[in-house]
Structures are given as structure tokens and as C-alpha cells.
Amino acid sequence: MLRRKFLKILTSSLAVLTTGLLTSIKTLAGWNQEAFSAKDFNAAINAYFPDQNINESDKIQIGVYDEIENGAVVPVKVETSLKNVDRITIFADKNPNPLIANFNLLQNCVAFVSTRIKVSEPSNIIVIINANNKLYMAKKFIIVHENGCG
Amino acid sequence: MASTIRLKTKIRNNITTVRAIIRHPMETGFRISDETGKLVPEHYIKKVLVKHNNNIIFSCDWSRAVSKNPYLSFMFENSKVGDKIEIAWFDTEGKNETLETLIQ
Numbered sequence: 670m671l672r673r674k675f676l677k678i679l680t681s682s683l684a685v686l687t688t689g690l691l692t693s694i695k696t697l698a699g700w701n702q703e704a705f706s707a708k709d710f711n712a713a714i715n716a717y718f719p720d721q722n723i724n725e726s727d728k729i730q731i732g733v734y735d736e737i738e739n740g741a742v743v744p745v746k747v748e749t750s751l752k753n754v755d756r757i758t759i760f761a762d763k764n765p766n767p768l769i770a771n772f773n774l775l776q777n778c779v780a781f782v783s784t785r786i787k788v789s790e791p792s793n794i795i796v797i798i799n800a801n802n803k804l805y806m807a808k809k810f811i812i813v814h815e816n817g818c819g
Numbered sequence: 820m821a822s823t824i825r826l827k828t829k830i831r832n833n834i835t836t837v838r839a840i841i842r843h844p845m846e847t848g849f850r851i852s853d854e855t856g857k858l859v860p861e862h863y864i865k866k867v868l869v870k871h872n873n874n875i876i877f878s879c880d881w882s883r884a885v886s887k888n889p890y891l892s893f894m895f896e897n898s899k900v901g902d903k904i905e906i907a908w909f910d911t912e913g914k915n916e917t918l919e920t921l922i923q
Contacts, residue, residue, distance in 0.1 A: 700865050700880050742886045764884055765849065771880040772893070778877055779834060779894035785886040787847070818849055818884065 710762040710795070717758065717768060721804050723797060726751065729807035731796050737788070740817025746783040747796050749805075754780035756799035762808075763792035765818060787817035824918040826906055830898065835922060837869065837877075838892045841908055847883040863911055864889060870905040871898060898922055 704716035714723070732746030747757050757780075758771045764787075772782045780798075788794070788811065795808040823842040828835055841864065848861030867879040867889075877893050900922055907917040 705880075705882050744890075761884070766882055766884065769882050769884045773878045773880075774893070775878070776871070776874055776876045777896045777898075779896065781894050783890075783892040785890045787884040787886055817886075818847055819851070 710767040713768040723804040723806045726805035731809045736812040739815045740788040740813040743788045749780045751800040754800045758797045760795040761788045761792040763790050788813045789816050789818040828922045835898045836894045841889050845887045864908045866909045
């Protein structure tokens with residue numbers, strides 16, 4: 670009997686937690702339709718970072734192979750020695766929609782992210798980092814043999 | 820049903836590394852099905868959210884160009900074994916899933 674009661678409490682508290690996280694996802698505005706739908710790189714950055722200057726930086730390391738057979742799975746690792754990084758955004762300038770992924774680094778995050786993306790053709794992989802409320806950019810050209818977006 | 824999310828954590832020098840793989844088709848809407856010869860409708864994860872002990876520490880906004888079965892890794896400081904980690908994804912069809920685990 671006690672065990673059943675305990676399980677009931679456990680289940681209800683889990684349900685509350687789950688709802689809490691999902692509610693915050695739905696209310697977490699900022700999935701920028703205009704930027705994600707943009708069909709060229711300049712339109713994407715104008716929609717995503719309106720009226721902001723972006724400076725090239727040699728403090729951003731983009732870990733990606735120079736040449737990739739299959740563009741459907743391109744591992745990308747971003748690291749930087751810039752301080753107070755709260756946003757890392759990845760683009761491929763020749764993709765049908767160049768904006769690929771944005772990562773928001775909140776409390777206590779290290780300036781690092783690693784993921785896998787699709788790239789349609791030889792492109793610049795462009796990373797824009799927001800650090801101390803300024804935007805920094807680096808790029809690396811990669812060759813892709815097989816379109817990963819089709 | 821088994822979770823679509825696999826999540827691993829590792830602490831070294833006060834830095835926790837999180838690695839996650841989510842089972843998801845991440846359909847771009849540009850792909851033609853080998854079976855039907857028709858375009859497969861878009862279906863991809865738009866948001867991922869991660870909480871550490873009920874505080875949001877990391878979130879993602881994704882496009883259709885994140886690879887199928889997305890992989891994600893990031894690192895954060897000031898956590899300890901037994902702390903709670905929650906991860907949730909939310910896709911274009913309104914589907915979602917949350918996984919809760921403890922830092923190993």
C-alpha cells in the first residue's frame with residue numbers, strides 16, 4: 670500500500686517536471702522563421718543578426734574535414750578562446766537554406782559545441798559567435814562529393 | 820517504447836561533457852522516396868533544450884540541415900555526480916520527448 674502511494678507520488682512529480690520543460694520549449698521564442706527560410710547567406714545573417722557588425726576572428730576553431738564524400742553527415746566541432754560566449758551559429762553558404770543550427774550557451778557552459786550537419790555542395794562552413802555582445806566570424810571551405818540535402 | 824534519446828555524461832576537472840544522440844528522421848522535404856517516387860514531407864527537430872537541476876543551461880535552434888539521428892555534444896562547469904540532467908526535443912509535427920537522467 671505504502672509502495673503504491675510512493676509510486677503515485679513519484680509518477681505525478683515526474684509528470685510535472687516533464688510538462689515544465691516542454692512548456693518552456695514551446696514558450697522559448699526565437700526560432701527565427703525568416704532566418705531559417707532565407708535562401709542565401711547574406712539574407713540569413715541580415716535576418717538573424719539585424720544591424721549588427723560581424724568581425725572576422727582567428728580565435729575560432731572550426732573542426733571539420735577539408736573533403737567529405739557524403740554531405741549527409743558532416744561532423745563539425747566549434748571551439749574558441751573568446752570569453753563570455755553565449756551563442757554559436759553554424760552556416761553552410763551554398764546550402765538551399767544556409768542557416769543550419771544555432772546553439773545558446775547559458776549558465777556555466779564551455780565555449781564548445783559538436784554536432785553533425787548536411788551540406789549540399791562545396792561550401793564555406795561559417796561560424797558566428799556572440800561573445801561579450803559582439804559578433805565574431807570564421808569560415809572554412811570544404812569539398813563535398815555527394816549532395817547531403819536531397 | 821524505448822526512448823528516442825541516448826545521453827551520456829562524463830565529469831573531468833569539474834567540466835561535464837554531455838553527448839546525446841536522438842533517433843529522428845530529420846527529413847528536409849527535398850528528398851524523393853525510393854519506394855513511392857514522391858517527395859518525403861519535411862519533418863525535423865526545431866528545438867532542443869537542456870536543463871541542469873531545473874535551470875536551462877543550453878538550447879538549440881535547428882534547421883532541416885542537421886543530420887538524421889542528430890548528434891550533439893557540449894560541456895559545462897560546476898556540476899557533480901548525481902545532479903539531474905533533463906533534455907527535450909520538439910519537432911515540426913509537434914511531437915516531443917523528454918529524458919531525465921543523473922550525471923554519472
